[in-house]
Amino acid sequence: MKTHVTVNGEGYERDVEPRMLLSDFLRHELGLTGTNVGCEHGVCGSCTVLLDGEPVRSCTMLAVQSDRRRLTTVEGLACEENLHGLQEAFTACHGLQCGFCTPGMLMTLLPIYNEARRLTDDEIRDAISGNLCRCTGYQQIVESARKALDEAADLAEFGADAEG
Amino acid sequence: MKPPPFDYVVATSLDQAIDLVSSDEDAKFIAGGQSLIPLLSLRFARPTLLVDISRLSVLRGVRSVADALNIGASTRHADIERLPVVRECAPLLSAAAGWVAHAQIRNRGTFGGAVAHSDSAAEFPAALLAMGATIVTRSSSGERRIPSTQFFGAHFQTALQHGELVVAVEVPTADRFSRWGFSEFARRKGDYAIGGAAVSARLNEDGECTSVRAGLIAAGPGPTSAEGLEETLVGHLVDESAVDAAVAQCERSLSPESNVHGSKEYRRAVVAESLRRALHQAFDLGGTQDERRSA
Structure with a gap:
């Protein structure tokens, strides 16, 4: 299923299976491995990302549900050489x-x-x-x-x- | 820890969503997915089709209707917690929302989803039982208005039929005679409650209690109404001894199950103490703010 997301200001479009978790989408489809996956069922918070500016757990959301939404991951924090x-x-x-x-x-x-x-x-x-x-x-x-x-x-x- | 395969459709109308789920007995609605997606990942649920209702604007929004507040099913926990109209007209619900899981989950989870999930350890079903809420549902055979006392059953069961969707919940609007209390205990803030209670009451001009109801959290196999409060408290100026008597009577009827969080005796004691604290808060009987917060 075609899914278009904006991550850290950059647009991406991928064709993904509906069952793919957003955490796996970020890591495996986009190569953004800064988002860590711990419990994978919404307990540990390691995979927290911002969805339209608000923290959510990326393991508890389907990648297809992020279609046309804006995401921020930990890669979006530092600016060039400068840490946030x-x-x-x-x-x-x-x-x-x-x-x-x-x-x-x-x-x-x-x-x-x-x-x-x-x-x-x-x-x-x-x-x-x-x-x-x-x-x-x-x-x-x-x-x-x-x-x-x-x-x-x-x-x-x-x-x-x-x-x- | 990956969900099994399923088909996925983003619904563009309520009728379409209901038709799709009704015509496939293994189909499910999905909105915030904060309970369903972990169940998929753990493979406790294996739907053939997920129909995503989260983009339906008809399920969004909170509005006043006569002497009630109509809360759309897609309203998120974070909105229930923060929206001024809910804080003013349904303060018990806003207070309960702050106890639902963690911020990340409150930003995704929907009110209607939590109601339909009907977890005995959840805050909203208990609050709705206390408030005497009405659950509004839609199915291919039309709309139903189900009193909360008839909606919640045991072990995640509700009055919902397959293909029937919670579209809104109506709660009575609080006025100057309304009183509320909420208390919950969990090992870590945001974890499933070991026990808790939500209280909604009304007083008359003389300060006498004219009605009182409580919903109990993690007190049994499903969301539970407290028994016997009215007999002890209605018609009186409620004091501490009356609360103690009401709680003692209610405690005898409780039968929480032993689990990893504690024995049934311990859990019964936690629920009873939560009820006592929530009643104290509702009837303004002292107890420090700190005591309430740690409850």
Whole structure:
């Protein structure tokens, strides 16, 4: 079945079987292997991508259901040599150990970062409750998220002050 | 962990979708797919045909009708949680939505899908039982309006016939006499509940309870209504001892099954405590916000 998607700003058209999961479509059809596949039944959150700007689990969606929709994957974060602010913070705070859950963590946090919302640690834990880290490195993940979100919020407030 | 093969059609009208599913006994509707796709991947379900109803605009939207709110089946959990009209007119439903799974799932899963799936551990069926909602369905033989108490059965069974689709749910609009409470306990926020309760009540001008209903979460083989609350609470200014008596009476009727999350005795205790907390919230009987959040 013909499926046309926009991924990280680029259009792709592929003929896929209806049963193909979006996670497999991204990895096997488009070669975008940054999206990791963990449990494959909607529990671990590793495969989180943005669908029209909102986090969804790509293992719990059929590729054909993404027809004419806009996707963002972890490959869409860094710009050339420059890491995204979330990635910088995860590097600085040791927010990844084996790194398997990291793309999902980043994509779950991305809309919050973009909205420049400052979250408490409890709210961060709530926000990433759908993402499992089997290294159990949650403390540093929370610290990374807090650093990134605080920086985004600082920047937004600074910008608002400068405009005002 | 890959779905078995199936045919797939994106429906362009409600009639077409219903015709397609009705004419093939192994066909299924799909919308958000947040329950169905894992079942496919685990190969617990092997439909021949999936009819995708998620692009039908007729199933979208929330609107006020007389003294009720009509919520289209395609409304996502995230919308139920955030839409101002739902927060104002059906606050219990918005509160319950925040407990449905995780953000990624709430962004895809649909209200109608959760209702049709009828999981005993799900939040919406319990909330709808408490609110006295009406489930609106369509099939080739027309529309049905089914009271929630007659809709939900045991073990994922509902009043739906094959080829019949939930198109909307109508819930009574809250007013200044309406009260609600919601409490749930799970090991990790967003996981399936070990137990929970949704309460909807009404008071009169004097503050006496004129009606009260509760839907219980993970309390039995299907979405469950709490028994005996009205006898104990209606006609009274509800206080803590009345709530304790009502909960104790209800607790005796509960029969959750033992599973990996706990023995049946433990689960019964969790459901009863959830009901107590939800009633406390509804009747404004204290208990700290923190206690409610951790419930």
